[in-house]
Amino acid sequence: MDEIVVEVRVNGAPRRAQVEPRLTLADFLRERCRLTGTHLGCEHGVCGACTVLLDGAAVRSCLVLAVQAQGREVTTVEGLATDGGLTDVQQAFRDCHGLQCGFCTPGFVVTVTAMLADDPAPDDTAVREALSGNLCRCTGYQGILAAVRSVVDERAKEAS
Secondary structure, eight states: OOOEEEEEEETTEEEEEEEOTTOBHHHIIIIISOOTTSOOSSSSSSSOTTEEEETTEEEETTTSBGGGGTTOEEEOGGGTOSTTSOOHHHHHHHHTTOOSSOSSHHHHHHHHHHHHHHOSSOOHHHHHHHHTTOOOSSSOSHHHHHHHHHHHHHHHHHHO
């Protein structure tokens, strides 16, 4: 199969690679970019573990081909934090025990980050709807929901 040159910005850095047309964005990130925070669970777009931001929108990277990201900006969980610290979303997941084994956590963190960029003050129904595409087998979701509520409440306090 002929390979195609793909040029993508990943976490702000330009990346260029020759790829097979069928290579998924998830595999490109993990294998070519060595960014293993993007986890592969179901590889059918159901679990949300592979969620990344593509031009700021949350997408399942197992359903996007690397060639579809040509010329676009991809942000993985590794690219969310600045200065080596945790984002407020990551810190809230830690503080509110919104993780257990951690496998699903990167997908949840990226999903929440995108959701809050679109709606900085979601109600509980909107939060549950936004998170409905991410599966966790360990936590029971209460810590995850508490983490999101914590971030929303803290940001509201800072804004006032």
